[in-house]
Amino acid sequence: MLKFIRSLYFGKTVFYALFGISILFLISFWFEALYSITWTLTAVMGVLIFTDIIALYSKVSINVDRVLPEKFSNSDENTVLVTIQNNYGFKIYSEIIDEIPVQFQKRDFLKTLEIPAYKKTSFEYLLKPLKRGEYIFGNLNIYISTILRLAKRRYIFNKDQMVKVYPSFIQMKKLDFMALDQKIDLHGIKRIRRIGHTMEFEQIKEYVRGDDVRTINWKATAKNNQLMVNQFQDERSQPVYSVIDCGRMMKMPFEGLSLLDYAINSALAFSNVALKKKDKVGMLSFSNKIDKLQKASSKLSQLNRIMDALYNVDTEFYDSDFSLLYSRVKKHLTHRSLLMLYTNFEHMSALQRQLPYLKAIAKQHLLVVIFFENTEMTKLTHITPKNVSESAHQTIAEEFVHNKLLMSKELQRHGIQTLLTPPKELSINAINKYLEIKARGLL
Known part of the structure; x- marks a missing residue:
């Protein structure tokens, strides 16, 4: 009985009708002829509601299923499919409320559908996660009613489904074609002129x-x-590593995604292209300690290992220890390798503190330091200031942008390859840098 009560709801029509009947009872205090008519309407209303409930709670029911992909791709649109099978002998009107994971902060999901008798229908909706990890879907609630729309029956399906959000494998697949030697002209992709040839x-x-x-x-x-x-x-089977800084500077967000997540998505796409170019790929993440170290390999399963390793990489509010990075690289990476170091420096003093370790690494390996352009600061440099306050903000922004360029020049002065890039263009620019190094035979 309790289960029946919890699943029974009434439509707006019932409450409108009850309000109208109440008004008629009030008016019948002065006009007695309305009293019997109002009771008749009340009885008819009761019979219709009872009939509606009997129709909804007959032995037949509906089947509903939420179909989730095996995993979600971070920062991309992911499809969720919902299928509904109507086993009733009449058309039903449904309202679907899906309890989407709390990470999306979406509490207004509502889908209405009309489903003919004995028919199956489906619909899709898109979700864009901005953080890796486990996402739990709650109940899939569906409220059905007949053409009368007086009563509603609630069904609950697919309780507590879980899906894992991995680094952007959709972006990786989109950039997969860049491993081909003959690339078509597309926006953001550079043709690299081959200088000389490898040996x-x-x-x-x-x-x-x-x-x-x-x-x-x-x-x-x-x-x-x-x-x-x-x-x-091109020389093949060369060790190529994605080295990811997980320090506090990588916590900075851009358009809902942290710099660390941009770096992880780029590392996955870059590793895929490097594997297709027959190189060995590996990854290393560090902050105040070495978090993950995946030795370079050219096996096809290596990409899955890197994806699983990147899935659990997270940043904390620690300063990154580049001296520890240098010691571990010297100990574990004995062959000359290409190191794509994803990090970020906001001030020249921060770079100067780490420069001795970067120079030491660059003596043994080909080091590419990848850091981020602050696009919000860049936007400020292009506005026309309207008052003294905006002019001051623009001056500070220009200084920040200039410092980034100085840091890039300083690294290049010491023979260290650099890549200063906006976060959204990181994957394309990192792959272009790798292809340029391959074409020039620098490794």
């Missing part, structure tokens, strides 16, 4: 117009009595 020999072939005459193999030419040239290819 990994591939084959000897016949000379054709356009081949570099410096690669002519004179011994093979004499033997075959025609011009033969050496053909080289």
